[in-house]
Amino acid sequence: MEMTERKNKILAAVVERYIQTGEPVGSKNLLDSLGLSVSSATVRNEMADLIDMGYLEQPHTSAGRIPSTAGYRYYVENLMTAYDMSPTEKKLIDIKLHETTGEPHAVLERAGNIIADISKCAAISTTPADSEAVIKRIELVPIGTHTAMVVMLTSFGILKTRVIRTDSEITLDIAETFYNIVKANFIGKPACDITIARIQTLALSLGEKALAMTPLLVVLSDLSKMTEKTELLLEGQTNLLGYKEYETNAFELMEFLRRSEPLNRIFTLEKNETGAPSVLIGKEQLYRELQNSTLIFSRYSIGGRQSGALGVVGPTRIDYARLIPCIRYISDVVGIILSDNAED
Amino acid sequence: MEMTERKNKILAAVVERYIQTGEPVGSKNLLDSLGLSVSSATVRNEMADLIDMGYLEQPHTSAGRIPSTAGYRYYVENLMTAYDMSPTEKKLIDIKLHETTGEPHAVLERAGNIIADISKCAAISTTPADSEAVIKRIELVPIGTHTAMVVMLTSFGILKTRVIRTDSEITLDIAETFYNIVKANFIGKPACDITIARIQTLALSLGEKALAMTPLLVVLSDLSKMTEKTELLLEGQTNLLGYKEYETNAFELMEFLRRSEPLNRIFTLEKNETGAPSVLIGKEQLYRELQNSTLIFSRYSIGGRQSGALGVVGPTRIDYARLIPCIRYISDVVGIILSDNAED
DNA sequence: TTTTAGCACTCAACACTATCGAGTGCTAAC
DNA sequence: GTTAGCACTCGATAGTGTTGAGTGCTAAAA
Numbered sequence: 001m002e003m004t005e006r007k008n009k010i011l012a013a014v015v016e017r018y019i020q021t022g023e024p025v026g027s028k029n030l031l032d033s034l035g036l037s038v039s040s041a042t043v044r045n046e047m048a049d050l051i052d053m054g055y056l057e058q059p060h061t062s063a064g065r066i067p068s069t070a071g072y073r074y075y076v077e078n079l080m081t082a083y084d085m086s087p088t089e090k091k092l093i094d095i096k097l098h099e100t101t102g103e104p105h106a107v108l109e110r111a112g113n114i115i116a117d118i119s120k121c122a123a124i125s126t127t128p129a130d131s132e133a134v135i136k137r138i139e140l141v142p143i144g145t146h147t148a149m150v151v152m153l154t155s156f157g158i159l160k161t162r163v164i165r166t167d168s169e170i171t172l173d174i175a176e177t178f179y180n181i182v183k184a185n186f187i188g189k190p191a192c193d194i195t196i197a198r199i200q201t202l203a204l205s206l207g208e209k210a211l212a213m214t215p216l217l218v219v220l221s222d223l224s225k226m227t228e229k230t231e232l233l234l235e236g237q238t239n240l241l242g243y244k245e246y247e248t249n250a251f252e253l254m255e256f257l258r259r260s261e262p263l264n265r266i267f268t269l270e271k272n273e274t275g276a277p278s279v280l281i282g283k284e285q286l287y288r289e290l291q292n293s294t295l296i297f298s299r300y301s302i303g304g305r306q307s308g309a310l311g312v313v314g315p316t317r318i319d320y321a322r323l324i325p326c327i328r329y330i331s332d333v334v335g336i337i338l339s340d341n342a343e344d
Numbered sequence: 345m346e347m348t349e350r351k352n353k354i355l356a357a358v359v360e361r362y363i364q365t366g367e368p369v370g371s372k373n374l375l376d377s378l379g380l381s382v383s384s385a386t387v388r389n390e391m392a393d394l395i396d397m398g399y400l401e402q403p404h405t406s407a408g409r410i411p412s413t414a415g416y417r418y419y420v421e422n423l424m425t426a427y428d429m430s431p432t433e434k435k436l437i438d439i440k441l442h443e444t445t446g447e448p449h450a451v452l453e454r455a456g457n458i459i460a461d462i463s464k465c466a467a468i469s470t471t472p473a474d475s476e477a478v479i480k481r482i483e484l485v486p487i488g489t490h491t492a493m494v495v496m497l498t499s500f501g502i503l504k505t506r507v508i509r510t511d512s513e514i515t516l517d518i519a520e521t522f523y524n525i526v527k528a529n530f531i532g533k534p535a536c537d538i539t540i541a542r543i544q545t546l547a548l549s550l551g552e553k554a555l556a557m558t559p560l561l562v563v564l565s566d567l568s569k570m571t572e573k574t575e576l577l578l579e580g581q582t583n584l585l586g587y588k589e590y591e592t593n594a595f596e597l598m599e600f601l602r603r604s605e606p607l608n609r610i611f612t613l614e615k616n617e618t619g620a621p622s623v624l625i626g627k628e629q630l631y632r633e634l635q636n637s638t639l640i641f642s643r644y645s646i647g648g649r650q651s652g653a654l655g656v657v658g659p660t661r662i663d664y665a666r667l668i669p670c671i672r673y674i675s676d677v678v679g680i681i682l683s684d685n686a687e688d
Numbered sequence: 689t690t691t692t693a694g695c696a697c698t699c700a701a702c703a704c705t706a707t708c709g710a711g712t713g714c715t716a717a718c
Numbered sequence: 719g720t721t722a723g724c725a726c727t728c729g730a731t732a733g734t735g736t737t738g739a740g741t742g743c744t745a746a747a748a
Contacts, residue, residue, distance in 0.1 A: 026711050039721050044712070062711050062727040101506060139485050143497055153487055162445060163503060238598040254582040370740050383692050388741070406698040406740050
């Protein structure tokens with residue numbers, strides 16, 4: 001069976017109506033919002049066809065129709081007219097994002113707040129990570145006689161710091177040795193090169209200074225490990241409690257969202273060259289816990305390179321037309337801010 | 345009416361039973377867990393007295409009893425035998441807390457995880473803040489030609505950093521001027537002295553260097569403001585979804601917990617010299633949103649001085665005997681770790 | 689005076705039934 | 719191909735009866 005213009009109209013109307021109300025949509029009910037001068041019986045016939053085609057579902061015989069996963073998919077790809085964000089709206093988002101310090105964590109947290117606010121759903125994001133990061137700079141900032149802060153900057157503009165207390169005093173001599181080692185061994189090299197094994201080898205060649213230096217070098221290995229690891233941020237989880245689709249199983253979804261591995265997996269698995277957000281709808285998804293939800297996300301780019309991701313999770317009847325452009329825009333702005341921040 | 349030994353026993357049994365099951369406790373039901381050889385009728389008579397005295401409540405005529413706020417209060421203060429944490433248990437907590445970097449945020453996050461895990465409720469904590477903090481040290485770490493990190497350390501061992509990008513290059517000369525200004529004006533002074541007004545005055549005296557210096561000084565004012573502001577950490581919120589007392593209004597409570605002002609207000613208002621955790625039960629509380637919950641918290645001390653707080657929020661039938669000692673212990677350990685961290 | 693057995697009473701929870709109404713599929717006429 | 723009409727379906731809602739855990743009260747026993 002082929003999709004006709006009328007079927008398109010009806011499917012779009014059902015999807016939009018259902019997104020609004022969350023109630024199964026009946027034929028009569030639909031007539032109002034439909035610009036067609038046909039009877040409800042005709043609409044019913046068409047809807048029956050749409051069920052055959054797999055785009056609609058019926059919770060039970062005497063109820064209206066709701067869109068199936070395939071129905072949403074068809075809607076998103078063929079029927080939806082993306083909401084056009086007004087300049088004022090964009091400006092507001094710009095301002096809110098620029099209010100932050102520009103550090104990835106802060107920017108993404110703010111982005112999450114904005115997304116949660118607009119979508120009334122949960123926002124997710126991951127901080128940028130780069131397994132191929134190159135170390136640009138390492139600093140040792142003395143804070144006390146036995147305390148110092150180690151700062152590591154990588155090619156991605158990711159800045160990690162760690163305060164360390166040592167048993168032996170941090171003298172000028174120690175600091176100098178530290179800088180020498182760092183310059184000779186780490187600057188300009190991949191962060192993943194700083195392994196414990198490497199440090200042990202280095203320590204051997206340090207003689208009596210090994211005792212004082214090792215803790216400092218171990219911190220470097222920790223920091224480099226941190227640049228490879230992303231952090232998962234969640235905002236507006238509680239918004240989900242308002243939807244009746246999550247009445248019984250909000251807990252399950254929320255627990256799932258807290259686990260970073262599966263989400264990271266989803267983000268990295270999804271190949272998407274277009275720059276448009278990825279949309280994963282209901283049953284399309286790999287993880288059972290997400291199969292009655294939709295995930296809209298976009299990987300943002302720092303310096304032209306995809307790094308972290310940000311997006312929104314909600315019921316399958318999420319407002320696609322509104323949120324897809326919105327996630328795209330926020331992802332772009334976040335990318336710009338973080339790229340700026342990464343530049344020297 | 346006076347409390348007799350038997351009334352005490354019965355009240356304690358009702359409270360403990362209700363904490364376990366969440367179901368109203370009936371007279372017959374109670375006989376098992378009660379070490380008394382009396383009939384259910386006697387127990388009923390006693391329970392009727394306890395209702396008159398305000399310690400028990402009845403959801404409806406033909407149901408069992410549940411403790412009232414006053415009942416819990418009496419239980420906590422007179423009847424409860426605090427759970428004695430085993431050395432192994434303590435050790436485990438020690439280890440988990442020491443695994444962190446020792447920075448307040450990290451330690452408290454971990455503490456929150458532990459509390460959420462033990463209590464199956466939500467953990468709350470606030471990072472240390474000190475309105476009377478004195479500036480101990482300020483550093484300017486060059487990162488690029490136009491980028492630098494400003495580091496501020498205050499008397500509380502609170503370390504705040506901020507990366508800044510400037511229009512004018514950060515030369516050695518600029519850095520030197522910065523250190524001179526800082527040394528002359530800020531080191532050893534209260535953090536709250538660094539106001540925008542003060543900076544404007546300073547800028548006037550800097551002549552042509554004002555343009556380059558002002559942004560750096562403004563960052564200092566931001567950082568000093570940050571040392572005064574605490575941050576609220578929440579862990580294990582989703583645990584609350586498992587309790588039927590929050591079936592309908594989990595959203596309201598969770599939204600309330602996200603707002604830091606009221607919680608900070610509660611923490612600072614509560615005077616408690618004993619060192620034991622504060623326990624705020626149900627209707628005793630100021631905020632309507634907490635009136636069917638209990639809050640157990642303790643202010644931890646850094647360097648002998650009360651700063652932030654940490655604790656747990658759950659239904660009024662929270663496990664007092666277990667959690668009060670637990671919060672106390674964790675608060676002590678957190679205090680020790682953060683004091684260590686604050687020391688130079 | 690305190691305790692207890694006994695009994696009538698209460699009320700949430702549950703199962704069952706009837707009714708309502710939004711929505712359906714089908715058919716025959718347009 | 720469209721539509722009016724009609725019988726049908728089934729969730730939701732309300733009403734009814736039953737059950738059972740639990741109560742308060744009373745009068746007798748301790």
